[in-house]
Structure formats: structure tokens, C-alpha cells
Amino acid sequence: MRSFNPYNITIIILIAFLxxxxxxxxxxARKSKKAxxxxxxxxxxxxxxxxxxxxxNVLDYGAKGDGKTDDTKAFQAAWTAAxxxxxxxxxxxxxxxxLVKPISFLGAGCSSDIVFQLDGKxxxxxxxRAWGKGLQHWIEFKNLKGITFKGSGTLDGQGSVWxxxxxxxxxxxxxxxxxxxxxxxxxxxxxxxxxxxxxxxxSSKVTVTGITIVNSPQFHLKFDDCNGxxxxxxxxxxxxxxPNTDGIHLQNTQNVVIHGTKLACGDDCISIQTGSSNVYIxxxxxxxxxxxxxxxxxxxxxxACVSNITVRDITIQNTxxxxxxxxxxxxxxxxxxxxxxxxxxxxVEAPIVIDQxxxxxxxxxxxxxxxAVSGISYENIKGTYTKKPVxxxxxxxxxxxxxxxxxxxxxxxxESKGLYxxxxxxxxxxxxxxxxxxIDCLKTGKPPSSGKSxxx
Numbered sequence: 001m002r003s004f005n006p007y008n009i010t011i012i013i014l015i016a017f018l019x020x021x022x023x024x025x026x027x028x029a030r031k032s033k034k035a036x037x038x039x040x041x042x043x044x045x046x047x048x049x050x051x052x053x054x055x056x057n058v059l060d061y062g063a064k065g066d067g068k069t070d071d072t073k074a075f076q077a078a079w080t081a082a083x084x085x086x087x088x089x090x091x092x093x094x095x096x097x098x099l100v101k102p103i104s105f106l107g108a109g110c111s112s113d114i115v116f117q118l119d120g121k122x123x124x125x126x127x128x129r130a131w132g133k134g135l136q137h138w139i140e141f142k143n144l145k146g147i148t149f150k151g152s153g154t155l156d157g158q159g160s161v162w163x164x165x166x167x168x169x170x171x172x173x174x175x176x177x178x179x180x181x182x183x184x185x186x187x188x189x190x191x192x193x194x195x196x197x198x199x200x201x202x203s204s205k206v207t208v209t210g211i212t213i214v215n216s217p218q219f220h221l222k223f224d225d226c227n228g229x230x231x232x233x234x235x236x237x238x239x240x241x242x243p244n245t246d247g248i249h250l251q252n253t254q255n256v257v258i259h260g261t262k263l264a265c266g267d268d269c270i271s272i273q274t275g276s277s278n279v280y281i282x283x284x285x286x287x288x289x290x291x292x293x294x295x296x297x298x299x300x301x302x303x304a305c306v307s308n309i310t311v312r313d314i315t316i317q318n319t320x321x322x323x324x325x326x327x328x329x330x331x332x333x334x335x336x337x338x339x340x341x342x343x344x345x346x347x348v349e350a351p352i353v354i355d356q357x358x359x360x361x362x363x364x365x366x367x368x369x370x371x372a373v374s375g376i377s378y379e380n381i382k383g384t385y386t387k388k389p390v391x392x393x394x395x396x397x398x399x400x401x402x403x404x405x406x407x408x409x410x411x412x413x414x415e416s417k418g419l420y421x422x423x424x425x426x427x428x429x430x431x432x433x434x435x436x437x438x439i440d441c442l443k444t445g446k447p448p449s450s451g452k453s454x455x456x
Contacts, residue, residue: 054085054087054088054089055088055089055091056078056079056081056082056088056089056090056091057078057091057093058071058074058075058078058090058091058092058093058098059074059093059096060078061074061075061077061078061081062074062077063075063078063096063098064098065093065096065097065098065120066096066097067097067098067099067121067123068099069099070099070100070101071098071099071100072100072101072103075092075098075100075103076103078090079105082114083105083107083109083110083111083114084109084110084111085111086111086112086113087111087112087113087114087115088111088114088115089114089115089116089117090114090115090116090117091117091119092116092117092118092119092120092122092151092153093119093120094119094120094152094153095120096120096121097120097121097122097123098120098121098122098123099122099123099125100122100123100124100125100139101125101130102130102131102135102137102138102139102195103138103139103140104137104140104141104142105139105140105141105142105144106142106143107141107142107143107144107145107147107202107203108143110144112144112145112146112205113145113146113147113148113205114144114146114147114148115147115148115150116141116147116148116149116150116151117150117151118149118150118151118152118153118154118155118211119151119152119153120153121153121154121155121156122139122153122154122155122156123156123158124138124156124157124158124195124197124217125158126158126161128189128190128191131190131191131195132191133191133193134191134192134193134194134195135191135193135195136193136195136196136199137195137196137197137198137199137222138157138195138196138197138198138216138217139155139197139198139199140198140199140200140201141199141200141201141203141206142200142201142202142203143201143202143203144200144203144204144206145203145204145205146204146205147200147203147205147206147207148206148207148208148209149198149206149207149208149209149211150207150208150209150210150211151210151211152210152211153211153212154211154212154213154214155197155198155211155212155213155214155216156214156215157195157197157213157214157215157216157217157220158215159194159215159216159217159218159238159242159245160215160242161190162190162194162217162218163217163242163243190217194217194218194244195216195217195218196216196217196218196219196220196221196222196249197213197216197217197218197219197220197221198213198216198220198221198222199219199221199222199223199224200222200223200224200226200229201224201225201226202224202225202226203226204226204227204228205228206223206226206228206229206230207229207230207231208221208230208231208234209230209231209232209233209234210233210234211234212234212235212236212237213234213235213236213237214236214237214238215237215238215242216236216238216245217245218244218245218246219244219245219246219249220236220238220245220246220247220248220265221236221247221248221249222246222248222249222250222251223248223249223250223251223253223256224251224252224253225251225252225253225275226252226253226254227253227254227255228254228255229250229253229255229256229257229258230256230257230258231248231256231257231258231259231261232257232258232259232260232261233260233261234261235261235262235263235264236248236261236262236263236264236265236269237262237264237265238264238265238266239266239288240264240265240266240288240289240318241266242265242266242267243266243267244266244267245265245266245267246265246267246268246269246270246271247261247263247264247265247267247268247269247270247286247289248261248263248269248270248271249268249270249271249273250270250271250272250273250276250279251273251274251275251276252273252274252275252276253275253276253279254275254276254277254278255278256276256278256279256280257280257281258270258279258280258281258282258284259280259281259282259283259284260283260284261284261285262284262285263284263285263286263287263289264286264287264288264289265288265289266288266289267289267290268289268290268291268292268293269284269286269287269289269290269291269292269316269319270284270286270292270293271293271294271295272293272294272295272306272309273295273297273304273306274297274302274303274304274305274306274333275304275305275306276306276309277305277306277307277308277309278307278308279308279309279310280310281309281310281311281312281314282310282311282312282313282314283313283314284313284314284315285314285315286314286315286316286317286319287315287316287317287318287319287346288317288318288319289319289320290319290320290321290324291316291319291320291321291322291323291324291348292311292314292316292322292323292324293321293323293324293325293326294306294309294324294325294326294335294338295324295325295326295327295335295358296326296327296328296358296360297326297327297328297331297333297335297371298327298328298329298330298331298332298333298370298371299328299331300328300330301330301331301332301367301369302331302332303331303332303333303454303456304327304331304332304333304334304335304371305333305334305456306334306335306336306338307334307335307336307337307338307456308337309337309338309339310338310339310341311323311338311339311340311341311343312339312340312341312342312343313341313342314342314343314344315344315346316343316344316345316346316348316351316383317345317346317347317348318346318347318348319348319349320348320349320350321348321349321350321351321353322343322345322348322350322351322352322353322381323340323343323351323352323353323378323381324350324352324353324354324355325338325353325354325355325373325376326353326354326355326358327355327356327358327370327371327373328358328359328364328371329356329357329359329364329365329366329367329369329370329395330367330369330370331369331370331371332369332370332371332454333371333372333454333456334371334372334373334374334455334456335371335372335373335374335376336372336373336374336375337375338375338376338377339377339379340352340376340377340378340379340381341377341378341379341380341381342379342380343380343381343382343383344382344383345381345382345383345384345385345410346383346384347384347385347386347413348383348384348385348386349385349386349387349388350385350387350388350389350390350391351381351383351385351389351390351410352378352381352389352390352391352392352408352410353390353391353392354373354376354391354392354393354394354400354403354427355391355393356370356371356373356393356394356395356398356400357393357395368396368397369397369398370395370397370398372398373394373400373401374400374401374402375402376400376402376403376404376429377404378403378404378405378406378408379404379405379406379407379432380406380407381407381408381409381410382407382408382409382410383409383410383411384410384411384412384413385410385411385412385413386412386413387418387419387420388419388420388421388422388423389408389410389412389420389421389422389437390408390410390422390423390424390439391420391422391423392423392424392425392427392441392442393423393425394424394425394426394427395426396426399426399427399428399447400426400427400428400429401428401429401446401447402428402429403427403428403429403430403442404429404430404432405429405430405431405432405433405435405439405442406431406432406433407433407435408433408435408436408439409435409436410436410437411436421437422437422438422439422440422441423441424439424441424442424443426443426447427441427442427443428442428443428444428445428446428447429442429443429444430442430444431444
């Protein structure tokens with residue numbers, strides 16, 4: 001029989017200790033992983049991204065997406081986080097509806113090339129409490145360098161409560177202590193100032209694509225003081241009788257390309273205002289609405305400057321006008337170098353219009369100064385009209401000059417006593433081809449003399 005060896009006992013105890021320690025560590029690690037997996041907050045079981053993530057989902061910042069809860073603070077928080085990282089994406093996910101009050105996404109302190117990815121639906125509040133005494137915009141992006149607004153989602157301005165200018169609900173049924181912004185307060189009326197649905201201000205390298213904007217209280221999409229704008233493959237929709245609901249509105253904005261868009265609204269499908277230049281619009285479907293317009297310009301004796309505008313390959317149907325330039329008497333400045341070509345019109349009241357006596361609302365007085373209109377080309381404009389094919393009403397003191405027309409073929413939908421022949425007043429230029437109907441009223445050459453207008 002062998003003698004007892006203390007050394008062997010020590011080895012056995014040491015091995016047992018090591019095995020136990022290893023099992024304990026493994027067990028602790030598994031528990032730790034389980035704890036981390038269960039440590040999520042917010043809808044969908046997610047937390048705000050950390051570290052190297054560049055996608056910021058509004059659900060991770062407390063948004064409910066139920067179409068009832070105010071998600072404005074969650075949107076603001078997601079933006080604050082996203083804008084600190086270059087080329088980041090703020091995500092509004094699909095299959096959810098987000099109620100958002102008026103909000104501005106500011107560029108101060110932000111990095112460049114941010115993407116706002118809208119795949120869900122955002123709706124505007126219909127309670128007057130959410131709008132105070134009235135605001136100019138609903139969703140605004142301001143002072144950004146490189147901002148892309150894209151996705152398959154929808155912005156719904158719920159504008160019908162503004163257009164009706166009447167009670168949106170029975171005041172006796174409204175809980176005045178509720179935070180629900182889907183109903184109006186006891187007054188029942190919205191403010192007189194109507195907001196634009198989506199506005200970009202003071203920004204460069206702006207892209208809007210893929211989205212749909214519906215039922216804006218006023219303008220659907222507005223660019224103000226921007227440079228380098230692209231809008232494509234998106235749509236706008238509101239009723240043809242919704243007031244002042246321009247589809248796309250440009251003001252003090254340069255270097256713009258708009259194409260592949262479908263615009264149906266209650267006012268101009270596209271309106272080009274003062275300070276806009278180098279604008280290229282093509283492959284756009286417009287109607288209902290008021291057509292594609294430059295202006296109105298020069299209101300309240302102001303100076304207006306618009307130049308280098310190309311509008312081509314456009315389909316316009318069931319609109320008040322087709323392609324139009326409109327200016328107020330008393331203004332100054334100029335509209336020059338504008339080309340309209342390959343325009344197909346269908347049942348348009350007045351397909352071709354220059355109106356230097358524009359007066360919205362009546363009560364205007366005759367004035368001698370005017371916004372000068374020159375270098376305007378119309379080529380290959382065809383289709384049907386319901387009232388007057390061509391209407392050129394130019395200033396007595398500053399006639400339109402350099403008006404060029406070629407391949408104009410416009411037919412009345414049906415012959416009637418209410419139809420007008422082409423009308424020209426103080427309009428000078430050239431007919432490069434024969435036209436249908438004949439535009440015999442155009443004066444050839446240049447005006448003998450003209451008044452003064454301040455240069456741009």
C-alpha cells in the first residue's frame with residue numbers, strides 16, 4: 001500500500017478550482033449578454049445609436065408614430081444627434097404616421113451632406129392651438145450645406161381645415177384641456193396666415209426626391225435664398241380649388257433643376273419669383289392648377305430680377321394658364337432670356353400669357369414704370385385651349401421685346417362665342433413660322449422707344 005502524498009492532493013484541489021472558475025466566468029458572460037440584449041428602450045426595442053452609427057431613427061428618440069401623439073420633440077432630438085455627424089441619415093420609418101407640430105431643422109453647428117429619409121407619413125396638426133397667431137411654414141430646413149430630403153413617404157399638410165376658413169369641429173365636443181392637436185380649439189378657426197408645408201431657406205446643395213406632398217395649407221414646396229437645387233421623381237397633390245397652394249415655389253434661388261415631377265394643385269404648379277436665375281425645368285406633368293408661371297413680380301413698386309429660365313418637355317392639362325409671365329404695374333427690374341419649348345397643353349384656358357397688368361384682387365391703378373420683359377422664346381407649343389390661345393398684354397411705357405414664336409399649334413376644344421382670338425398689346429418680336437391660329441397682332445422688330453427700368 002502506497003503512502004499518503006500531500007503534493008498530489010494539492011494538485012487535485014488546484015485543478016478543481018480552475019475548472020470551477022472557468023465555469024463561473026462563462027456563466028457570468030452569458031448572463032451579461034442576456035442583460036444587454038434586454039436593455040432596450042422605445043418602440044421597436046431600440047436605443048439611440050452610439051459610436052460609429054450614422055442612422056438616427058426617430059423611434060429611438062421617443063417618437064410613437066401612432067398619428068395621435070405629438071412626436072415633435074422626438075424629431076428635434078433625432079435631428080440634433082444626426083446633424084453632428086457628416087453624411088448621417090435621420091430616418092422616419094415606414095408603416096408609421098407621425099404627428100409633428102411646426103418645426104425648424106437648423107444648420108447651425110451641423111455637419112454637411114445630411115439625409116432626411118422619409119419612408120413613413122408625417123401629418124400636420126389641425127388644431128389652431130398648434131399654430132398660435134399664424135406661422136409661415138410647417139417643416140423648415142435652414143442654413144444647411146448639403147441636405148437631401150428623400151424617401152417613399154408622404155407629408156400631409158391636412159390643408160382642408162385652412163381652405164374652408166370655418167369651424168373644423170363642433171366646439172362643444174372639444175376638450176380644451178387635451179393636448180390632442182387633431183382637433184381645433186373653441187374658436188374653430190385657423191389663423192389667417194397659412195403655412196408652407198416644406199421650406200428650405202439659405203441652403204446649398206439641396207435635393208428633394210421620391211416623396212409625396214399632399215394638401216398643404218399654402219405652398220407645398222418652397223426654396224428661398226438657396227443655391228444648387230435638384231427636385232426630381234416626386235409629386236404634389238391638392239384639389240384644383242385649394243387656394244394659393246403652389247406646387248413648387250422658387251424665390252431668390254439659383255442653379256435649379258426640376259424634372260420627373262407630377263404636380264397637381266390649386267395655384268401655379270411651379271412659380272418662379274424674383275432673384276431666381278439659371279432654372280431648368282423639364283419632363284414635368286402639371287394639372288390641375290395655374291400652369292407654370294414667372295411671377296408675379298414687382299408688387300408694391302418693388303424691383304424684380306429673373307433670368308435664364310428654360311422650361312421644356314412639359315405636359316399641362318386642365319389648368320387656368322399654360323406658361324405665363326405676370327408682373328404688376330409700378331415695378332422695376334427685368335425678366336429676360338426665357339425659353340418655353342415642347343409644351344403639350346390639353347383643355348387649358350390660356351396656354352401662352354404675358355400679363356404686365358397683373359392685379360390680384362382688383363383696385364389697381366395705372367402706373368408708368370414696369371418690370372421689363374425681353375428675350376422670350378416660345379417653340380413647339382401644341383394642344384387645346386378653352387378661352388384664348390395667346391394673350392400678350394405689355395406695358396405702354398415699356399413694351400415687351402424680343403418675343404419669338406415658332407410652331408405654335410393651338411386648337412379650341414369647341415367653337416363657341418366665348419372664345420378669343422390671339423391678343424397682343426405693345427408686343428414686339430418675330431414669327432419664325434406660321435402659327436395656328438395666326439398671331440397677326442405681334443409687331444415685328446423693336447419698339448421705337450421705351451421707358452426706363454432699373455437694371456438687374
